[in-house]
Amino acid sequence: MYPMSSRTRPSRAESPFDLKAQAAYVAWREHKLANHPASSTELMVEIADGRAPSEAEVAAIGRALSRANVAFYRLKSPRPGDKAMLRALGRRLGLERLDNNLCADGDGISSLSVVEKRAPGEYIPYTNRPLNWHTDGYYNAPDEQIRGVILHCVRPAAEGGGNAFMDHEIAYILLRDANPDYIRALMAPDAMSIPPNVQDGVEIRARRTGPVFSVDAGGRLHMRYSARARNIEWKADSTTQAAAEYLLSLFQQDSPYIFRHRLEAGEGVISNNALHCRSGFSHQNGETSRLLYRARYFDRVMIPETGAGEPHVVS
Numbered sequence: 001m002y003p004m005s006s007r008t009r010p011s012r013a014e015s016p017f018d019l020k021a022q023a024a025y026v027a028w029r030e031h032k033l034a035n036h037p038a039s040s041t042e043l044m045v046e047i048a049d050g051r052a053p054s055e056a057e058v059a060a061i062g063r064a065l066s067r068a069n070v071a072f073y074r075l076k077s078p079r080p081g082d083k084a085m086l087r088a089l090g091r092r093l094g095l096e097r098l099d100n101n102l103c104a105d106g107d108g109i110s111s112l113s114v115v116e117k118r119a120p121g122e123y124i125p126y127t128n129r130p131l132n133w134h135t136d137g138y139y140n141a142p143d144e145q146i147r148g149v150i151l152h153c154v155r156p157a158a159e160g161g162g163n164a165f166m167d168h169e170i171a172y173i174l175l176r177d178a179n180p181d182y183i184r185a186l187m188a189p190d191a192m193s194i195p196p197n198v199q200d201g202v203e204i205r206a207r208r209t210g211p212v213f214s215v216d217a218g219g220r221l222h223m224r225y226s227a228r229a230r231n232i233e234w235k236a237d238s239t240t241q242a243a244a245e246y247l248l249s250l251f252q253q254d255s256p257y258i259f260r261h262r263l264e265a266g267e268g269v270i271s272n273n274a275l276h277c278r279s280g281f282s283h284q285n286g287e288t289s290r291l292l293y294r295a296r297y298f299d300r301v302m303i304p305e306t307g308a309g310e311p312h313v314v315s
């Protein structure tokens with residue numbers, strides 16, 4: 001068992017994400033804030049063998065995820081180019097169904113590196129420019145939402161390329177504390193639309209409309225978001241617009257809830273698709289250029305408890 005009180009596990013009957021269930025929200029909120037990490041180092045787990053992590057290592061990943069929806073790992077003896085490690089590690093954590101998005105390699109895992117001479121409208125992950133706050137796959141279809149992500153660093157940039165994270169459950173708390181109507185607006189099924197992706201007159205992806213916050217079948221909070229204004233059309237309603245502005249403001253000031261980490265070679269991050277961004281970085285072609293592997297899953301991290309019993313979904 002992981003050392004979690006029942007308050008970290010929202011019950012379906014009394015969901016803290018239900019605006020009518022104030023007592024459940026208050027209890028969950030208090031526990032969440034009390035356990036928030038002061039820095040990324042509290043979320044770091046050393047792993048001896050990424051292809052076969054031990055039960056203790058998996059449990060430590062589970063504890064980090066339960067606190068912040070983010071866990072960092074550091075392989076003791078990384079092997080460059082080891083995508084099989086990433087796949088095996090994901091499977092050990094219940095991450096199975098990969099999103100074979102437009103940019104994934106044939107194995108469903110994307111190699112994030114700077115790609116020269118991309119067409120206009122290029123995807124920023126493949127440049128060295130800063131990447132604004134977002135959750136992954138916010139433009140995906142409703143039944144293909146990204147719930148789990150692993151990012152593994154093969155080679156860092158010479159300079160820059162650090163990530164910052166904010167637990168999307170913390171963003172929910174900050175919004176709800178400011179004004180519960182913000183939550184009501186952002187849970188509306190027409191809160192946020194992403195224009196279609198059209199290239200050379202061909203529609204590659206249809207327009208997507210959906211909520212920012214939703215609750216999955218297991219009672220867990222999910223978030224779709226991008227701070228890039230040109231990517232998003234907000235519902236033309238004053239409360240939605242105010243909620244979007246407030247959400248954006250969370251990233252434009254210093255915050256005890258933003259934690260930063262630059263992945264070094266052999267390090268990675270496992271996330272229940274928490275909010276994140278990336279700074280720009282230096283780039284030189286060739287063997288020294290930054291390279292990260294990214295696996296995006298339709299699954300959320302699910303770690304079976306040791307012994308008999310129901311699988312334990314890490315919150």
Ligand SMILES: [Fe+2]
Nearest residue numbers: 134135136276
């Ligand atoms: Fe991302």
